[in-house]
Amino acid sequence: MLVVPESPVWLDLKNAHEEEKKSLKDEEKESTNYTISSADPVSALDSLFCTAGKYKDPLFVSMVLVLMHQMVGASITILHSNDFIHKSGGHDQGGTVGGLAIGVGITHFAGSVFGLAFMVLSLISIYSHSQPYSLTLFTSRTQSDTLTLTLTLTLIISHPGHYRTPHAALRRSDGACHSGYTTCHIFKDV
């Protein structure tokens, strides 16, 4: 944090206007209509929640996005990937489960790099053509959203079957394991 420069907003709050303009020097070259806020955080917080519903729509959208971002199960999938792999038939011998779970983490990292690269390239393209900053990151949001929905449903629908089918096949009608199998109750094995 020691190498992070002081933000223009912070300098404005401290009435350090010369330093503020100096810190905005690079931004001024790229935009002649750059605005900053000098509202203090308490007033801004009061405005966000109490200004007669002025910001209720963006606040509602952001909270819905927060809710959905977590409830689609991405964090669960990433953090519990070793459980999913184990319950789908992966074996601990030879580090199979751990290795495949690490692969999920690597995929997560690679996806982040890919997404961020798209954003950076988009921003470079926007600024190099003097276009206004916008949300035009992809050709169509429909493409990415449809793909994500399909994969989400595929993953989710497949999980209940993975939990029960392989292990249920190893159990006899009285609940004991067939001969030769020492584990057939998934919820006791993990």
Added chain:
Amino acid sequence: MLIPTIVVLYLYVGTFQCFVGPVFMVIVTEIFAVEIRSVAISVTCSALFAMTFVVQILYTATADDASNCTIAWSAIFAVSAVLTIASLHSEKVLPETMGIELSESENLWKEDAEASPDMVDDGNANVDTI
């Protein structure tokens, strides 16, 4: 069943992180007016961390109890995925920011605000043009 699960897991995680994951933060940083943007993003990030905590606690506590809980969570995730797509594509809920300057983002909700007789400007914000 291991190979299909691995393929779907990798595809899901990679696709989510390529598109919906980072785009969520881009949307949040663009829909708030300049004078309250820093505070609004802080509140949103706090809500995100809190929601992560709640989901992890609930899932860990219930997922291994019985298969019914697994199916229930599957249904929750599926419904949430559908609602996410629906919310992102609703023009009434999420306005298009294409072609709009960063400083003009506060006008995205102006039509709704003008339609509301309760909307007043408190004058707390002091926006300087450099």
